[in-house]
Amino acid sequence: MRKLALSDEILLSVEKPARYIGGEVNSVVKDIEKDHIDIRFAMCFPDVYEIGMSHLGIQILYDMFNRMEGVWCERVYSPWPDLDKIMREKHIPLFGLESQEPVKDLDFLGITLQYEMCYTNVLQVLDLSGIPLLSKDRTWDDPIVLGGGPCTYNPEPLAPFFDIFYMGEGETRYEELIKLYREARKNGLSRLEFLRKAALIPGLYVPSLYDVTYNEDGTFQEMIPLYPEAPKTVVKEVVMDLDHVPYPDKPVVPFIQVTQDRVTLEIMRGCIRGCRFCQAGMIYRPVRERSLEFLKEKATAMLRSTGHEEITLSSLSSSDYTHLGELVNFLIDEFKSQGVNISLPSLRIDAFSLDVMSKVQDIRKSSVTFAPEAGTQRMRNVINKGLTTEDILNGSREAFSGGWNKVKLYFMLGLPTETEEDMVGIAELANEVAAVYYDTVPKEQRQGRCQITASSSFFIPKPFTGLQWARMYPKEEYARRAHIVKDAMNAQLNHKSLHYQYHETDVSVLEGVFARGDRRIADVILAAYRRGSLFDAWSEFYDDEKWQQSFKECGLDPDFYTMRERPIEEAFPWDFIDTGVTKAFLIREWQRAHEPVITPNCRQKCQGCGARRFGGGVCFEGQS
Amino acid sequence: MKVRVKFTKSGPVKFIGHLDVMRYFQKANRRAQIPVKYSEGFNPHQIMSFAAPLGLGDTSECEYMDMEVLSSGSSKEMIDRMNAVMVEGIRVISWKELPDKSQNAMAAMAAADYVLSFREGYAPEPWDAFVSGMQAFLSQPEIRIVKKSKKSEKEVDIRPLLYSWSFSDGQFFCQVAAGSLANLKPELLIEAYCQEKGLELSPFAVQVHRKELYADEGTDGVRKLVPLENVGKDIL
Numbered sequence: 001m002r003k004l005a006l007s008d009e010i011l012l013s014v015e016k017p018a019r020y021i022g023g024e025v026n027s028v029v030k031d032i033e034k035d036h037i038d039i040r041f042a043m044c045f046p047d048v049y050e051i052g053m054s055h056l057g058i059q060i061l062y063d064m065f066n067r068m069e070g071v072w073c074e075r076v077y078s079p080w081p082d083l084d085k086i087m088r089e090k091h092i093p094l095f096g097l098e099s100q101e102p103v104k105d106l107d108f109l110g111i112t113l114q115y116e117m118c119y120t121n122v123l124q125v126l127d128l129s130g131i132p133l134l135s136k137d138r139t140w141d142d143p144i145v146l147g148g149g150p151c152t153y154n155p156e157p158l159a160p161f162f163d164i165f166y167m168g169e170g171e172t173r174y175e176e177l178i179k180l181y182r183e184a185r186k187n188g189l190s191r192l193e194f195l196r197k198a199a200l201i202p203g204l205y206v207p208s209l210y211d212v213t214y215n216e217d218g219t220f221q222e223m224i225p226l227y228p229e230a231p232k233t234v235v236k237e238v239v240m241d242l243d244h245v246p247y248p249d250k251p252v253v254p255f256i257q258v259t260q261d262r263v264t265l266e267i268m269r270g271c272i273r274g275c276r277f278c279q280a281g282m283i284y285r286p287v288r289e290r291s292l293e294f295l296k297e298k299a300t301a302m303l304r305s306t307g308h309e310e311i312t313l314s315s316l317s318s319s320d321y322t323h324l325g326e327l328v329n330f331l332i333d334e335f336k337s338q339g340v341n342i343s344l345p346s347l348r349i350d351a352f353s354l355d356v357m358s359k360v361q362d363i364r365k366s367s368v369t370f371a372p373e374a375g376t377q378r379m380r381n382v383i384n385k386g387l388t389t390e391d392i393l394n395g396s397r398e399a400f401s402g403g404w405n406k407v408k409l410y411f412m413l414g415l416p417t418e419t420e421e422d423m424v425g426i427a428e429l430a431n432e433v434a435a436v437y438y439d440t441v442p443k444e445q446r447q448g449r450c451q452i453t454a455s456s457s458f459f460i461p462k463p464f465t466g467l468q469w470a471r472m473y474p475k476e477e478y479a480r481r482a483h484i485v486k487d488a489m490n491a492q493l494n495h496k497s498l499h500y501q502y503h504e505t506d507v508s509v510l511e512g513v514f515a516r517g518d519r520r521i522a523d524v525i526l527a528a529y530r531r532g533s534l535f536d537a538w539s540e541f542y543d544d545e546k547w548q549q550s551f552k553e554c555g556l557d558p559d560f561y562t563m564r565e566r567p568i569e570e571a572f573p574w575d576f577i578d579t580g581v582t583k584a585f586l587i588r589e590w591q592r593a594h595e596p597v598i599t600p601n602c603r604q605k606c607q608g609c610g611a612r613r614f615g616g617g618v619c620f621e622g623q624s
Numbered sequence: 625m626k627v628r629v630k631f632t633k634s635g636p637v638k639f640i641g642h643l644d645v646m647r648y649f650q651k652a653n654r655r656a657q658i659p660v661k662y663s664e665g666f667n668p669h670q671i672m673s674f675a676a677p678l679g680l681g682d683t684s685e686c687e688y689m690d691m692e693v694l695s696s697g698s699s700k701e702m703i704d705r706m707n708a709v710m711v712e713g714i715r716v717i718s719w720k721e722l723p724d725k726s727q728n729a730m731a732a733m734a735a736a737d738y739v740l741s742f743r744e745g746y747a748p749e750p751w752d753a754f755v756s757g758m759q760a761f762l763s764q765p766e767i768r769i770v771k772k773s774k775k776s777e778k779e780v781d782i783r784p785l786l787y788s789w790s791f792s793d794g795q796f797f798c799q800v801a802a803g804s805l806a807n808l809k810p811e812l813l814i815e816a817y818c819q820e821k822g823l824e825l826s827p828f829a830v831q832v833h834r835k836e837l838y839a840d841e842g843t844d845g846v847r848k849l850v851p852l853e854n855v856g857k858d859i860l
């Protein structure tokens with residue numbers, strides 16, 4: 001039997017010891033000798049096990065690495081604060097779940113960066129592993145520390161902590177990188193020599209090979225390669241044929257309940273819609289779909305190998321998947337009778353989706369969801385959200401006639417050009433939806449009141465979006481706007497049917513700093529970590545005071561990063577990354593936001609965003 | 625058809641809690657394509673129940689799960705099918721058909737065998753003194769301990785719940801009452817002894833291992849313990 005890294009005493013003194021034992025169904029244990037393993041890869045999601053295990057990207061890469069000859073990939077998550085404390089006290093190094101061996105002894109540590117608030121957890125993982133926090137202090141005794149995931153589209157706040165960032169989709173370049181690593185080790189290359197060669201692999205960014213300069217006003221000036229061969233721009237990697245890249249047949253099945261305790265079927269990547277606030281909608285362009293055949297096969301294989309009782313579809317906008325009807329009917333016909341639940345997130349509410357939903361959910365208990373993102377049509381034009389008030393009211397009417405009486409509405413506050421009218425508009429829209437219920441459903445058929453829940457988060461400008469120039473607001477201002485919505489809710493005729501909730505404000509501002517920060521922010525992250533900041537994505541652990549002190553200590557002003565509307569001419573630290581979507585297109589979107597006019601989606605009319613040059617996907621649809 | 629499945633739980637999976645073991649078997653049944661009967665309703669669930677929860681960190685070679693199945697192959701075939709989808713540390717060791725009117729494992733359970741050992745570095749020293757001390761302690765006609773509940777504290781005699789015991793190779797074997805009528809956690813015996821002698825006992829000292837669960841088929845107050853699996857029959 002596998003020997004665990006932690007003693008029984010420790011495992012019995014921490015919450016949910018199953019987080020740390022590995023050995024789950026479909027987890028991969030290889031034999032170093034027999035399987036001729038020469039490359040050990042640790043794949044880390046820097047948050048607690050239950051969150052990390054729910055992430056599809058890790059499952060895809062884990063499967064991909066473990067299919068490679070001579071490579072053994074294992075998983076690492078952030079130890080929860082209870083174990084974190086014990087590991088520090090007893091000097092127990094962080095270990096991979098599969099081998100239970102120290103991460104430090106492995107060849108690679110790949111860390112996925114899914115949200116900014118995990119940045120201190122990145123340092124925790126390095127620290128507990130005994131790996132120097134700064135890339136410049138590492139030697140061949142340490143693994144190569146790699147970063148990937150959406151936050152790498154502005155890697156600069158984390159630049160000193162990573163040896164390499166992998167820009168874009170992970171399926172394409174790891175074989176090459178591993179080959180290079182094997183050769184480098186065999187030929188006795190230095191770590192720097194290896195990194196310089198790695199920088200030549202498309203999609204890989206080696207931050208230590210560049211120096212950064214700033215203007216007198218503190219804005220970013222330029223990134224200067226320290227070596228002639230270091231590329232000036234790094235083009236993101238993208239898979240054009242999603243049917244011919246690895247996708248797991250046997251995802252790992254956790255013992256304990258995790259956030260997404262189900263089979264996840266990724267039906268497509270990218271989004272045709274082009275909402276101006278949405279980073280995913282830009283960086284994953286162009287839209288590429290998986291074939292129906294591929295998905296049927298994978299759904300069957302994954303349900304069989306995991307025994308999960310639920311399957312869900314993953315994409316940014318499932319309704320835009322060409323074969324959605326066929327796929328959903330297949331899942332219902334094939335698996336419903338076997339007691340498998342089918343969950344369908346991010347569906348546009350219309351006759352088709354309501355019909356499907358009525359087959360797979362208990363209408364009385366479930367709700368229908370709209371994401372208008374803004375309360376007025378004008379505001380929705382600013383953010384290029386094509387959904388109209390009419391769409392929402394019609395969709396609600398159909399849902400209410402179909403028996404639903406719960407509607408969820410998602411909004412953002414703090415969008416550019418937002419006025420009080422837009423804030424009040426949120427309450428008015430919610431009220432209108434409620435009114436539709438009382439108009440549509442006769443009194444005798446009502447099951448009490450309808451429940452309309454509106455939630456708002458605060459808009460955070462992200463790199464590579466049409467709103468990347470926008471400013472944010474102080475947290476008091478966010479609170480004020482949320483209160484305007486709240487008061488307006490209470491003033492509505494149907495206020496008894498309306499509920500309103502809004503997200504925390506402190507975290508939003510900090511997230512904004514990280515999202516569009518530069519290399520200097522790394523000092524702040526390090527300082528906050530030294531002060532004990534950890535699990536910042538968890539409101540119970542987030543401590544704003546520590547962050548404020550850290551900014552002061554580093555002589556940096558968070559407002560500089562968030563509270564200015566940035567001029568078009570300003571150079572951004574992330575401009576060196578080429579996502580395919582051109583800056584010219586984003587500038588046009590920023591201008592159109594101010595008119596404000598809607599930009600048609602990829603299927604209505606190509607807008608020449610630049611992503612066409614990858615040579616496939618929606619840009620070439622119907623042109624074969 | 626009702627079947628009783630016996631399985632082991634040892635190694636790292638001892639850190640999987642009881643509810644998660646249930647979830648594990650729901651998924652394992654699907655992987656092995658066991659035709660388990662589902663309940664009615666919008667969210668049907670597999671009809672299954674477990675004999676007795678095992679404490680977190682305890683190991684066992686006698687976990688029992690009763691299930692209703694629509695059909696079944698031979699016991700051997702079903703055991704093989706289950707074991708093809710198990711993880712390290714969980715093995716299915718018997719699959720028996722239950723008589724129609726039998727009680728479920730939880731209700732039928734009356735006694736249990738345990739082996740208690742000390743984790744490395746926690747064994748009382750000197751061992752012989754501990755053994756003879758325990759022998760004398762357990763041989764008393766009464767062992768009174770204070771049982772604390774949320775509201776009250778009361779003194780109870782646990783001696784009648786201890787049916788037999790022995791020591792060998794650094795281990796303590798005991799047979800105790802188990803079930804809803806009377807139940808004794810075996811580690812209580814060592815705890816009570818240490819408390820009386822003023823000996824320090826770490827909460828992590830004792831590794832509990834469950835060896836067997838029994839039904840009582842005796843009459844007139846005479847115990848006749850039968851392993852829970854023997855209530856059912858092999859399917860040939």
Ligand code: SF4
Nearest residue numbers: 602606607609612619
């Ligand atoms: S090039 Fe045109 S079709 Fe392709 S992603 Fe850009 S806007 Fe859409």
